[in-house]
Amino acid sequence: MVGPLDRKLLRDLWRMKGQALAIAVVMALGVMLQVMMSGLVSSLEETRRGYYERYRFAEVFAPVVRAPERLLDRIAALEGVNAVEGRVSGLALLDLPGHAVPVQAQALSLPHGDAPALNAIRLEAGRLFERGHPEEAVLLESFAAAHGLRPGDHLAATMNGARFDFRITGLARSPEFLYAAAPGEMVPDDARFGVLWLSPEAMAAAFDMEGAFNEALVGLARGAGAPGVIEALDRLLAPWGAAGAYDRADQFSNRFVSEEIAGLKDSATTIPPIFMAVAAFLLNIVIARMVQAEREEIGLLKAFGYRSGEIGAHYLKLVLVIALTGAALGCLFGIAAGRGMVQVYLAYFKFPFLVFRLEPAAFALGTLVSVAAAAAGGAVVLRRVFRLQPAEAMRPPAPPDYAFAGRWKGLTRWLDQPSRMVLRRFTRTPFRMAGAVVGITCGMALSVGMLTIHAGFDRAIMLSFDVMDRSDVAVTFTHAVSDKTLLELARHPGIERVEGVRHVAVILRNGRQSHRGSITGLPPEPALTRALTPALHPIAMREDGLVLSTALAAKLGLEVGQDLTVDVREGAQPLLQLPVVGVSDTVLGAPAYMALAGLNRALGEPGRVSGAALRIDTADAEEIFAWLKGMPVVAGVSLKAEARGAFRKLMDEGAGWTRFVMAAVAFVITFGIVYNAARIALAERAHDLASLRVIGFSRGEAAYVLLGELGLVTLLALPLGAGLGAALSYLLAAAYSSEIYTVPVVFRATTFGNAALVVIAGAVISGLLVKRDVDRADLVATLKTRD
Structure with a gap:
């Protein structure tokens, strides 16, 4: 049976349905982000784990120059090794x-017959190559899709200076290439990098590897640690030109998948709580002011004999209905948004499947925060009201002291009566008005923070491809060649400028901190590929030390003047001690730079380059590319325009894509905060506004008293929101940044202007909706005293 208080609850909910729904939606958006992002992290981690296990993704990789196949048995006998596979x-x-x-x-050998012991591939179409047919090949499915290639098509390839013609027999995916980028690049592009799986015979003939391998794949026994196996592998393979074994964490594809998941995890633990905190704060204010507005009804209920506990349970039900509705909507929105984001990640990473996995903890946390915030908002005010006797509670609260308002007398004499009412409202209830200002300030801060992040992503692209990299084309050589090759490039018609570079694989160590990457050797004063200070001034390369990127210096815990250990992983593999002579502000990756001559001298290989940056005449572009294609030492050619497009795609998908979702959520929350502030003000002043109409005020004048208050609150919140948003921007930028790219914090006048427009637009729309209710109000019903 429905009791009187429950019927009152239903009437109250219907009466405030618009405001209750607005509060529920604000809470729902915060819960939605928590559910969506937590679910995505769990989905990516579980799918990656299952994919790796099913296709036996190697746990240790050991590249060598050339090692005989007989060593594979000795590798298999090492302690901790469960499986081994040699390949070319x-x-x-x-x-x-x-x-x-x-x-x-990338061309890789794949055994005939049974599936390989490690790094198996998943056929998506066609079949594997057959024994005795070295002209057959399996192609990476994403690359084939980008170029419209199918089984049966032919593909021309140049390997080790020789030209081959292959017939595609199948299309495949591989856990080794979830994130596929060309060697020397960090940004994936399906159209600019492919993978060919060939028979062992074909690869051995192309790279002179009969009876040999140049990479060993190792699977670990249960409970075995990678460091011990890596140390044993390096000792065993050292006579054969070992480049240094490394575990799965440093494998290129897995490293960036891990970075993406880690970035998403950081975002999931940082950003949703910010949004939920703002929503919870709003709900707290709304519930507290709503309960305060019910003061007389509470007194009446106590006069009829209802105990404080019964009345408290009634209002607790009210806030629980709103909070639980918001939490339920948020969970549903989060599931729908998560399933949509799964499709984005399925295209971004090359998983064969990706199912959104629900995370129960996210549901529980979102519901708990919603309920706790709602209950706290009402409990504080209810406790104060419950102390009153029924007769005292049924009377309006005592008017505040107007002595403070008298101090405004010099100003108020220049204002009309409605304006004085607005100003008096602020002096009468300063804490209540401060709560409204803080609420709108939080909404403004969310908008500023998300717009700043959008500007930061745009600036990252501009810095990377317009300021730091001023070349048109990047050429990669098959190995470190003589710098006389640069003269050959410079003499070719249409090539206007050439700068040699050298990338050397290294492990940088500072105590327990280490980083597997490379050192980039540049000319003393490079013009095409530059290192810059945070103020965007060029940094001259020095031969006596390294210039580290800001991200790398922070990762290794180094400052200018400190030394670090450089473990070179190619050539003679010297162990160097080099000082840090500068720190460069970078956006893409975590590079380390050094003067080219100094790097070559340290390696004992003078006059060597592994690539070149070119500036070309676009009119001669096709002829230049055709010429480069025929050079035996050229391993790859990359256009900056294409790299820029790939980088834009990278930053607009995956974790970076969530900024669009959260920007929309920020704007909706901002509007919800402003709208709720207006609705609360209307609920508190409905009787006063009706009285003004009765004594002769027009509809416009009565509405002005209410809307003037909203306008003044909004005006005060704008500068505060701009300041809070600026601080929030640094937190958001840190959450979005990863080892792949760094999002700079960029403050623009348009950012604050657009955020202010969002708040002002929300205030105008809310004001129009509230004014409509004021104009439609039944004066007699509003002025009636509740019996």
Whole structure:
């Protein structure tokens, strides 16, 4: 049976349905972010784990120059090794019809017959190559889709200076290439990098590896640690040109998948709580003011004999209905948004499948925060009201002291009566008005923070491809060649400027901190590929030390003047001690720079380059690309324009894509905060506004008293929201940044202006909606005294 208080609850909910729904939606959006992002982290981690296990993704990789196959038995006998597979790996240039720029590819051997012990592939179409048919190949499915290639098509490739013609027999995915980017690049692009799986015979013939391998794949026994196996592998393979074994954490694809998941996890633990905190604060204010507005009804209920506990349970039900509705909507929105984001990640990473996985803890946390915030908002005011006797509670609260308002007398004599009413409202209830200001300030801060992040992403692209990299084309050589190759490039018609670079694989160590990457050797004063200070001033390269990126210096815990250990992983593999002579502000990756001559001297290999940055005349571009395609030492050619497009795609998908979702959520929350402030003010002043109409005020004048209050609150919140938003921007930028890219904090006048417009637009729309209710109000019903 429905009791009187429950019927009152239903009437109250219907009466405030618009405001209750607005509060529920604000709470729902905060819960939605928590559910969506927590679910995505769990989905990516579980799918990756299952994919790796099913296709036996190696746990240790050991590249060598050339090692005999008989060593595989000795590797298998090492303590901690469960499985081993030797293979041949090499670079290839693919010649695609209608594509002037040669496309880089990775060529890998794959055993015949049974599936390989490690790094199996998943066929998506066609079949594997057959024994005795070295001209057959399996192609990476995403690359084939980008170029419209199918089983049965032919593909021309240049490997180790020789040209081959392959027939595609199948299309495949691999856990090794969830994140596929060309060697020397960090940004994936399906159209600019492919993978070819060939028979062992074909790879051995192309790279002179009969009876040998140049990479060992190792699976670990249960409970075995990678460091011990890596140390044993390095000792065993040292006579054969070992480049240093490394575990799965440093494997290129897995490293960036892990970075993406870690970035999403950081965002999931940082950003949703910010949004939920703002929503919870709003709900707290709304509930507290709503209960205060029910003061006379509470007194009447106590006069009829209802105990404080019964009345408290009634209002607790009210806030629980609103909070639980918001939490339920948030969970549903989060599931729908998570399933939509799964499709984005399925295209971003090359998983064969990705199912959104619900995270129960996210549901529980969202519901708990919603309920706790709602209950806290009402409990404080109810406790104060319950102390009153029924007769005292049924009377309006004593008017505040107007002595403070008298101090405004010099100003108020220049204002009309409605304006004085607005100002008096602020002097009468300063704490209540401060709560409204803080609420709108939080909404403004969310908008400023998200707009700043959008500007930061745009600036990251501009810095990377317009300021730091001023070349048109990047050329990668098959190995470190003589710098006389640069003279050959410079003499070719259409090539206006050439700068040699050298990338050397290293492990940088500072105590327990380490980083597997490379050192980039540049000319003393580079013009095409530059290192810059945070003030965007060029940094001259020095031969006596390294210039580290800001991200790398922070990761290794280094400052200018400190030394670090450089473990070179190619050539003679010297162990160097080099000082940090500068710190560069970078956006893409975590590079380390050094003067080219100094780097070559430290390696004992003077006059060597592994690539070149070119500035070309676009009129001669096709002829230049055709010429580069025929050079035996060229392993790859990359256009900056294409790299820029790939970087834009990278930043607009994956974790970066969530900024669009959260920007929309920020704007909706901002509007919800402003609208609720207006609705609360109307609920508190409905009787006063009706009285004004009765004594002769027009509809416009009566509405002005209410809307003037909203306008003044909004005006005060704008500068406070701008300041809070600026502080919030640094937190959001840190959450979005990763080792792949760094999001700079960029403050623009348009950012604050657009955020202010969002708040002002929300105030105008809310004001119009509230004014409509004021104009439609039944004066007699509003002025009636509740019996």
